[in-house]
Amino acid sequence: MDLLEACNRFLVHCEVERKLSPLTIKAYQGDLYRFSSAVGSKYNLCDFSETWIENVVRNWLVDPELKSTTVKRRVACIKSFVRWLFRRKLISFNPFERIHLEIRLPKRLPRNLQTNEIQKLLVVKPESILGKLRKKNQGLPRFEWDRLTARLAIEVLTLTGIRVGELVKIKPQDIDHLLHQIRILGKGNRERQVLFPDLVTTDRLQVYREHAYSRFGAEKRSTLFLNSLGRSANEQYIRRIIRAYANEAQLGRRITPHMLRHTAATQLLEAGLDIRFVQKLLGHASITTTEIYTHVANHALRREISRVNIRKRLEMHR
Structure with a gap:
């Protein structure tokens, strides 16, 4: 199974089994599309490696147009996707167990009314x-x-x-x-x-x-x-x-x-x-x-x- 097909199956799982909202599905779809495009959507899941994740996230972190909150959200989506792949035995290990990604977010208080x-x-x-x-x-x-x-x-x-x-x-x-x-x-x-x-x-x-x-x-x-x-x-x-x-x-x-x-x-x-x-x-x-x-x-x-x-x-x- 290639990466793009796996992404599409995960989105169906999120919609049908997890019953996530349409907005969440749309956000996941965009994040997974960017991830698979950066890696190469035709890559086979047998070749799945932590290097894929590390390289993509590193490029996102140095992109001046991306906020750290956006990168953190994308990484959270990939984590959820990878856990699903591992549970379904579509990959033999969880790459996130071998890598450490630290994304520092600016300390920003919620905007509330007086x-x-x-x-x-x-x-x-x-x-x-x-x-x-x-x-x-x-x-x-x-x-x-x-x-x-x-x-x-x-x-x-x-x-x-x-x-x-x-x-x-x-x-x-x-x-x-x-x-x-x-x-x-x-x-x-x-x-x-x-x-x-x-x-x-x-x-x-x-x-x-x-x-x-x-x-x-x-x-x-x-x-x-x-x-x-x-x-x-x-x-x-x-x-x-x-x-x-x-x-x-x-x-x-x-x-x-x-x-x-x-x-x-x-x-x-x-x-x-x-x-x-x-x-x-x-x-x-x-x-x-x-x-x-x-x-x-x-x-x-x-x-x-x-x-x-x-x-x-x-x-x-x-």
Whole structure:
């Protein structure tokens, strides 16, 4: 079997057996294509060697147009591919057991929103958007539907820390209004429950769904969040309306759904929630991924300590 055929079989395995998302499959496809092209796609798996990996990765690392995060992602994909080859006995050994690749990543803190920025985003209540139109006996114009959807999406993302890809998959039946929680289908089709601090958000989502039904006749099996045409909202739509909503709130910088996920994690840690609970809420497979937010919390603590300036307070009373 040549390398290209093996790559294609691995992608089918990822799609059919592992049930990875289309975006992940597309990313794997691109990474494996670049790897096989660099090695030579017609090479036979019998000749598979750690030299293949070392040479390709070395070339990627010296490429000025490639970020170290991109190289690290590509190497992770190759590792997964090689493990699959070894388990299927398509190669006789795992080359990664013989080589050591160290890819240094720049220390970069997640971009999260400050408390005053969150307050600006949440200052408009969903009830006020609907209330103004009820007084006029009007249906909801498309731009107002976008505002309402953006406002609720921001609330859910900020309170739960779910990914935007998880947000657009939520169905009405996934919401438990009694326990005020939502069933989330995460990466690798792993299920988890995310909780709200009270009933306010689930009540608002219920009202949103009722308006969606009266406006579009949306069926129960469709997703919870809909675009202004009554179709299931996709990630691109959510990103666009959140960006527009943030501009309207005059935040002064580009806001993305992933920043809201970072914000949720940081807020929970700063409030004293155990990191293991935050890990479960975010759906991280490893607590190492969650630990990056502790640096953000420490950064905020350092800033507050500098602001309070205890030394000045103490020295004033000498």
